[in-house]
Amino acid sequence: MKTLKDIILNSQLFTNQKNIDLIPTILVPQKTSNVFILSANHICKYKIRSSYLLYSYILGNIKIKNSILYSSDIRGDELKSHTDNSEKISIKNSLLLNTLVHNKSQNQKFDIKNTISLPYSNIHGAPVDSSILHYFATIDLTEVKQSTIGKFSYIQTGTLDHQEISPGTIWIKTNNFEFLFQHSKHTLDTYLGKNQCGKIYQLLYNIENKLIHKFISGKLEEQQKVNIPPSSSISSLSIYENINIKENVFISQRAYVHNSSIGIGSNIQENCIVSESRLKNCVVIAHGAKLIHTTASDRVFVGFNSFLQGTKDYPIYLGQGSIVCPHTIIDAEETIHIPDGHLVWGIIKTQSDLKNYSISLQELMKIKTIKKENFIFNGSGQAFVQAFTKRIEHILEENGAFFSYNNSKGHAQKNKNFSYIWLTPSMDKPVNLNISTNNKEEQC
Template sequence: MKQLEKLFERIVSRTKINLRELDFDLDKYVKDILPLEQLTKFYSFYGITSHHPIHFRFKNSNLAGSYFLGICNVENSILYKSDIRGDELKLKDESFQFQDTEIILDVDEIISIKNSLLIKTLVHNFSHDPEKIDLFLIKNTISCPYANIHGAPMDGCFLGPFSTVDLTTLHDCVIGTFSYVQAGRLSHTNVPSGQVWVKYGELFDFKYRFPEEELRHYITLKPGEGAVGRFMDFAEDRKTEFQRLYNVVHLDSPIEVPLGASINRYSVFLGQSHIEENVLVAQRAFIESSYMGKGANAQENCYISESRLEGYNVTAHGATIIHAKLNQKVFVGFNSFIQGKKDCELTVGRGSIIMPHTIIHLSDPMEIPPGYLVWGYIKNAEDLKNNSISLDRLSKVKDKIEIGNMTFKGSGAVFVDAFQHRIEHILEENGAYFDGELNRGHAQMGQNISFNIIQPYSRGPLEGLYPSIEIQP
């Protein structure tokens, strides 16, 4: 396993060089972050469909338990149980709009991961960097479990557990535990843990920070121990349910799949669940005793239990929904954690937006009215008052508003409009509006994926490394 150990050390030292100007002790956190002996145990897999162009290149890397789709290049990296979903990359001859400029791609965009260590990380969407529209590059970067890299090229970064970088180009940054950043471009910045930050140039700036003491119970990164807390325990508990999926090559669908819907064969269904047309359930999603209405979706690492989603619901990567009733077009953002209980349900009204990285953890039933924006840490109706605003009211904000720990600056109307526009776009991309012929999206294109399994050397000096592989159409 010599080569693999060397690779790990090299990734750490290169990332460290990038982060040298920040007050951040990388060594302290990456020590023992990865049990190297686990890396020979899990196979890697990639999907082939007739809908997405493919081109996979893997070189001098370990890919244990990771999944690839689309056009991906991985070099000198360790990708542990990560999802590299290249099914939204820009294609040759497509145009990319940046402000007033339209740029036409002359090649297919590629996800390229170099000298990086990604642990249980999701990589999705496409590069939003106008300077590099055909290259979604992740380089000299280390990410912790359940980080999301969403349309966010980065170089020299450390992403804490359950952090999300969304539509943002990063250079030499630390993104703290459970922080969400959507800021366009960021460099040489140490984002503290529990920061939720959405900024769009001078147009708006949404900021909320979780109370540190409370967040610690849910998720924290401990030197020598790695990510710990309720979130990790929760993920650990459902792990065994997934294991059986990985040990069989073909699997019959666990549930009736109606027209236009697709259930990834690496998703878990428990209890009695029902899905409607155009539902999308991604790999590593977990659905238990729930109803998913037409066009609802559950992305990677979602957990939906004892819940009812009425339709056209977006459940973004890593979101958890337990004992909740979501009316139509409710959006639940990345890594949100909604935990009701039996006889203590959450109800969310039509069109409400649960911001990414929201924790709703109830001991009483609670109702969120239709058309609300909700964020932060909410245990009851009292907290809700300090962590929500109606979209109508927010739309009227022109300058600044502060509610609880949240500060919003800029145009509320632009913020609401941008958010709603994005939700519609996600529904379109996911195929929620497929009519049997038009408006095809991921749900329809994911129906006929062939899964291919690749394995590392199991012995010798190359133990744990995968052979060099190149796969083209």
């Protein structure tokens, strides 16, 4: 076996020793696989030159040059086959480790260049230049230049230029409002640890090994048979055990779903874990979120990289229409009930913690300033609630939650027809691949 650092050093793509020292020690087997997706619903144009791809998943109009991608998902999945001027994702001179990249959903070029992102980070509609994303960092709908995003931080500010974001920062800012929360160092040490040994890593370790094994083996069908309704889909690159799903459900690649039920119109996105849980109707589990022993009522939203750890004795209940902010931690030391129509954030262990880390959406709509523990909100609460609600509705629609058999197809319906190209390159030679198809169904 080689280590990922060996591959990086041998590639000579990255010469800054300080940046190389950030890279974790990961053993890479000699046999590796990458998955390229063909679909009638997406323009398929891949151009990959002098790059190393390990266990990665590629979909859309994407160019990769002089980069290393390890266990990353590069998804141009909002691209429409009827659009001539569709967006292109370009990744150049970058190192993406176990990173999820989604396109910006606009007709423009979406660049990631001169950038390092560490495991479990999300680049979601966020062009990036000359920046570093640490573990579990998320940049969302934000153009980032020459900045450092600390671990377990979530940034949605539109632009970010020449800034260093402290670990555990949750920052959402528009012209109408600003939401700012700071996780404590103690919380980050407990849940992430100094050497990837925190509670979240402990949960991820065995599941990540299962997912990598699936990529190496290329065996997509060795799972329990599940009755999948015609309007629902489960990615062949997910892992699921003992589940029940209803109509219009979408379970994305790299999701892990175990001993759970998923109601009508709900979706579980990339890198999510849902175990011993029940999702009712139109529930959104956003990228990287983890739910254990949790019941989510109708129209609940659980944000990026949130960690909800209930137990059999102390389950978590999310009330109807509640919103769990990105990078929220709920680690139940007693049974936790989130009331209907509430926004929650921060670190919650007992029911009394909700006093500092929650507010009803109706109350939030009426106020302009909140100051609580490690938290400040300024601006229009009404604009915040409306923006969040609008985005949740968009996510549900795009994922096919409102599908009828005549219209409103989303990922749950379209992703049933993926075809897979399984590529196992040599570890000693860079990848040199070109795939180009037009958008006619018979050629995908």
